[in-house]
Amino acid sequence: xxxxxxxxxxxxxxxxxRQSTISKTVEEVKKIIHELTSVIxxxxxxxxPISKSDLYNENIKVLAPNQFxxxxxxxxxxxxxxxxxxxxxxxxxxxxxxxxxxRDPEDLYQWLEVNQFLKSLQQWHEMDVIMEGDIxxxxxxxxxxxxxxxxxxxxxxxxxxxxxxxxxIETSVCQVEVELVPVVEIFNQWCDKARWxxxxxxxxxxxxxxxxxxxxxxxxxxxxxxxxxxFSQAEYMLMEGIDEDGGCRKIxxxxxxxxxxxxxxxxxxxxxxxxxxxxxxxxTCEKYPHAKDWKIFTVSFLRLVRKLHKCVSQHFLKHxxxxxxxxxxxxxxxxxxxxxxxxxxxxxNPVLCWT
Numbered sequence: 001x002x003x004x005x006x007x008x009x010x011x012x013x014x015x016x017x018r019q020s021t022i023s024k025t026v027e028e029v030k031k032i033i034h035e036l037t038s039v040i041x042x043x044x045x046x047x048x049p050i051s052k053s054d055l056y057n058e059n060i061k062v063l064a065p066n067q068f069x070x071x072x073x074x075x076x077x078x079x080x081x082x083x084x085x086x087x088x089x090x091x092x093x094x095x096x097x098x099x100x101x102x103r104d105p106e107d108l109y110q111w112l113e114v115n116q117f118l119k120s121l122q123q124w125h126e127m128d129v130i131m132e133g134d135i136x137x138x139x140x141x142x143x144x145x146x147x148x149x150x151x152x153x154x155x156x157x158x159x160x161x162x163x164x165x166x167x168x169i170e171t172s173v174c175q176v177e178v179e180l181v182p183v184v185e186i187f188n189q190w191c192d193k194a195r196w197x198x199x200x201x202x203x204x205x206x207x208x209x210x211x212x213x214x215x216x217x218x219x220x221x222x223x224x225x226x227x228x229x230x231f232s233q234a235e236y237m238l239m240e241g242i243d244e245d246g247g248c249r250k251i252x253x254x255x256x257x258x259x260x261x262x263x264x265x266x267x268x269x270x271x272x273x274x275x276x277x278x279x280x281x282x283x284t285c286e287k288y289p290h291a292k293d294w295k296i297f298t299v300s301f302l303r304l305v306r307k308l309h310k311c312v313s314q315h316f317l318k319h320x321x322x323x324x325x326x327x328x329x330x331x332x333x334x335x336x337x338x339x340x341x342x343x344x345x346x347x348x349n350p351v352l353c354w355t
Contacts, residue, residue, distance in 0.1 A: 015254045018261075021173055022062055028171040029178060030060060032155050033070055036167075039151040040072075040144075046123050047144060047182065048073040058233050059183075063273035064261060066176050071183035071220060071230070072144070079118025080186045083111060091131055093138055093224060102225050107193060107324040109226035112137075112184065112219060137182075137221035141165065144182050144221075164222065177268065182221040183230065191217045191229055194321040203289030204238060212237045231321050235278055242285070247294030252301045253281045256308070264342045271335050272312070276327055280308050282320040302350060309343040312336050 034052035041049045050059055050070065061069040088101040089111075105111060112135045114124050124130070129139045145165050152159055157169040157178075165180045190213040197209040204212070212234045219227035242249045257277055265272045284307050294300050311317040311328070315336050319325040328336060 014258055015251070018065070018254075018258060022065060025065070025171050025173045025176060026057075026060060026062065026068075028173075029068060029070075029169055029176055030057065032157055032169055033178065033180075036148070036151055036155045036157070037072055039154050040147045041075075043147055043151065044123075044143065046075055046121065047147065048075045056236070058236060061232055061275070063275060064268075064270050066174050066268060067270070067273070068176055068178045069181065070178055071181050071218065071232070074140070074182055074184050076121030076124055077114075077117045077184055078120070080184075080189060081116050081118065082189075082192060083113065083116060089132065089134065089225070093131075093136070095131065105226035107322050108229050108319060109223060110193065110219070110229065111225075112227045134225075135184075135227075136225060137227050138224045140182050140221045144180070148180070184219040184221075184227065185216070186218060187216045188214060189216050190214075191231075191321075193229060194231070195323075196321050198286075201286055201289070203286045208238075208241075229322060234321065235282075238282060239278075243294070245291035245294075247291055248297045248300050249281065249285060249294050252294075252297065252304050253277065255301055256280075256304050259346075264346070265339055271331050272339060276317060277308070279317055279320045279327060280304060280311060283307065283318070298350075302347070305343065305347060305350070309340060309347060312343060313340040 030050065030052055033050045037047065037049040040047050050072065051057055059071045059073065061071075063069055090098045090101050092098055113133050114120055114130060114135055115133060117124075124135065128143055129135055131139070141164075148159065148165055148167075152167075157167045159165075159167055167178045167180065169176045169178055194217070196213075197204070197206075215233045215237060217234065218230040218232070220230045222228050239250070239253075257274055260272060260277060261270070281304065284304055288294070288303070313336075315326075315328050315331070315333055317327040319327055
């Protein structure tokens with residue numbers, strides 16, 4: 001049977017069904033998180049409430065149908081300046097001095113000092129979040145975790161205990177695990193570690209790249225000493241208008257995601273998320289920048305699958321903006337090999353399967 005015929009009759013309906021289900025789930029989760037973060041914000045002005053607007057919310061990232069990452073913006077840090085001087089840190093989280101310094105941040109992480117901001121609330125100078133002038137993400141997360149513990153009684157969700165702040169929310173569709181992460185939003189500046197766009201690349205266009213970089217980036221409190229770089233807004237901007245030339249990139253991504261969720265990597269807390277698939281899409285778009293490369297769905301889709309298969313098989317997926325970071329660095333090799341085997345079987349007989 002022709003591969004094109006195997007694909008075309010089924011995927012639009014399945015993708016549309018997923019989008020409708022996810023939208024409903026997001027609305028229910030957003031309402032509960034808005035209530036929770038509004039209560040938290042009243043107790044500590046440094047944490048902003050999540051908007052419940054019907055518009056796209058950049059703070060909500062759907063990693064899988066029942067796994068959300070929600071970033072909680074931090075308030076009172078304005079006018080970010082790049083760090084000027086490198087210095088060693090000889091402290092522990094408890095505040096006791098150390099003989100050896102804290103290790104330098106990895107590629108996708110950085111330090112954050114309170115004096116890197118032109119204006120900051122007095123609360124950001126308190127010892128509950130500061131260590132020798134550094135804003136410590138683990139301390140910020142601990143303050144936030146304590147506020148969640150106090151405020152959660154007002155909301156219809158339960159807390160999952162651990163090093164991160166995770167909530168279990170029962171929606172009309174399914175139970176969703178939501179990770180809440182405090183985040184510092186940096187507007188109108190691009191990150192030094194993100195050496196992007198790369199030279200002599202035709203995708204995206206120079207105008208699009210400048211627009212993406214003008215949005216800025218953010219820093220997530222999900223490590224002990226170092227803040228993790230986050231480019232959610234940049235990723236959203238790249239996806240917007242990605243098929244202005246009449247290509248089929250977006251539907252290829254949507255079908256890839258659907259197959260990942262239903263066949264290749266289903267279940268709760270999947271090791272491959274929508275975030276990984278976006279990186280696969282962006283790298284493939286950069287390698288194949290022309291409109292003619294994205295005219296035929298089956299050819300374009302299988303190209304994405306082969307790229308995913310290569311990355312999973314090699315246990316190596318470069319972050320699109322910070323290409324020194326391997327997004328599979330801390331993923332189980334055995335789990336990746338199991339997914340690689342499923343992808344191999346699919347590529348030998350490429351038939352879409354749906355649950």
